[in-house]
Amino acid sequence: DQQVKQNSPSLSVQEGRISILNCDYTNSMFDYFLWYKKYPAEGPTFLISISSIKDKNEDGRFTVFLNKSAKHLSLHIVPSQPGDSAVYFCAAGRGGSEKLVFGKGTKLTVNP
Amino acid sequence: ETGVTQTPRHLVMGMTNKKSLKCEQHLGHNAMYWYKQSAKKPLELMFVYSLEERVENNSVPSRFSPECPNSSHLFLHLHTLQPEDSALYLCASSQDWGTYEQYFGPGTRLTVT
Numbered sequence: 001d002q003q004v005k006q007n008s009p010s011l012s013v014q015e016g017r018i019s020i021l022n023c024d025y026t027n028s029m030f031d032y033f034l035w036y037k038k039y040p041a042e043g044p045t046f047l048i049s050i051s052s053i054k055d056k057n058e059d060g061r062f063t064v065f066l067n068k069s070a071k072h073l074s075l076h077i078v079p080s081q082p083g084d085s086a087v088y089f090c091a092a093g094r095g096g097s098e099k100l101v102f103g104k105g106t107k108l109t110v111n112p
Numbered sequence: 113e114t115g116v117t118q119t120p121r122h123l124v125m126g127m128t129n130k131k132s133l134k135c136e137q138h139l140g141h142n143a144m145y146w147y148k149q150s151a152k153k154p155l156e157l158m159f160v161y162s163l164e165e166r167v168e169n170n171s172v173p174s175r176f177s178p179e180c181p182n183s184s185h186l187f188l189h190l191h192t193l194q195p196e197d198s199a200l201y202l203c204a205s206s207q208d209w210g211t212y213e214q215y216f217g218p219g220t221r222l223t224v225t
Contacts, residue, residue, distance in 0.1 A: 004154070032212050043116065043202055043216030044155075089155070093212045099168070100212060102155040 003027045004092050006103035014111055019077040021106050023090030026071065030092040034100070035064060035075050038087045047088075048075070080110045114138055116217035118203050124223045127193060133220045135186040135203030143209040144186040146178060147202040149219070155202065161186060162209035193224045 005024045013019045023033075031052040036044035050057040050064045050073070057064050063076045077084055090103040116137045125131050137144060146158040160168035161180040175197075177189040186203055200221050204214040 002154070034212060036216075041218065043118075043204070043218045046213050046215065049213065091212075099157055099160075099170075100214065104152065104154050 002103075003030075004090055004101045004103040006088075006090055006106050008106050009104070010107040010109070012109045012111065013080050015082055016079045019075075019080045019084065019108055019110065021075040021077075021088050021090075021108065023073050023075075023103055024071060025073075025092050027092070027094065027101075028071065029094040030101075031095050032093045033064070033066060033073050034091045034093075035062075036089040036091060036102075037084075038089065038105070044089055077108075080108075082110050082112050084108060085110050116203060116205055116215050118201075118217035118220050120220060121218065122221045122223075124225060125190070125193065126225055127195070129193075130189070130191040132190065133188040133201055133203075133222075135188075135217055137184055137186075137203075137205040137215070137217075139205055139215060141205035141207050141215070142183055143206045143211070144180060144183070145204040145206075145214065146186065146188050147204060147216075149200040149202060151199075159188075160209060167209055190222075193222075195224050198222055198224045 034049040035047040037047045038044040066073045087105040087107045089105045091100045093100050119134045143162045147155045149155050158172045159178045164180045179187040200219045202219045203217040206214045
């Protein structure tokens with residue numbers, strides 16, 4: 001039973017345009033969400049997070065939106081750059097359990 | 113060295129071999145983790161250590177044996193593995209157990225023949 005789902009295995013966008021990566025979750029107890037980025041031959045690196053008391057968190061070109069009623073979060077990258085090409089993982093955690101539950105990842109390709 | 117390092121980066125072993133994966137973090141963190149990433153599957157948490165004590169064992173077979181001699185080092189001892197254990201094994205650390213932001217090493221690509 002997959003509690004965190006990234007239904008798009010891949011996404012391709014043009015440099016300068018917006019990239020939108022989506023993530024859905026099933027466990028309403030999750031109260032903290034993170035995005036990680038992974039380049040080939042490297043481990044995942046923390047990108048941005050959001051707690052359930054917020055619906056938006058912004059850090060430079062990266063914005064994460066949380067829709068609790070839909071159990072959906074998204075990562076927006078504006079403007080997209082070729083260096084953003086990587087696999088993006090969504091992860092969720094809940095208070096009282098220190099485990100993170102990860103999605104399968106979405107491979108983003110930003111074309112010059 | 114900075115961040116989280118893992119050795120070896122690649123490992124091929126037979127089903128009767130014994131080998132160990134090593135992880136070292138240079139961040140002063142108190143919690144360390146082992147994850148497994150199989151093809152087409154999400155990262156799966158295997159073990160968590162907090163201040164050198166194991167606090168989580170996520171139903172992992174006994175052929176995987178973790179060791180945390182101090183807060184900077186974490187080992188995963190492997191013996192009599194199966195071909196389905198072939199995967200990318202990632203080590204991570206966080207400031208404390210319960211801190212969601214985790215810092216990952218580059219991983220060890222393990223192939224069991």
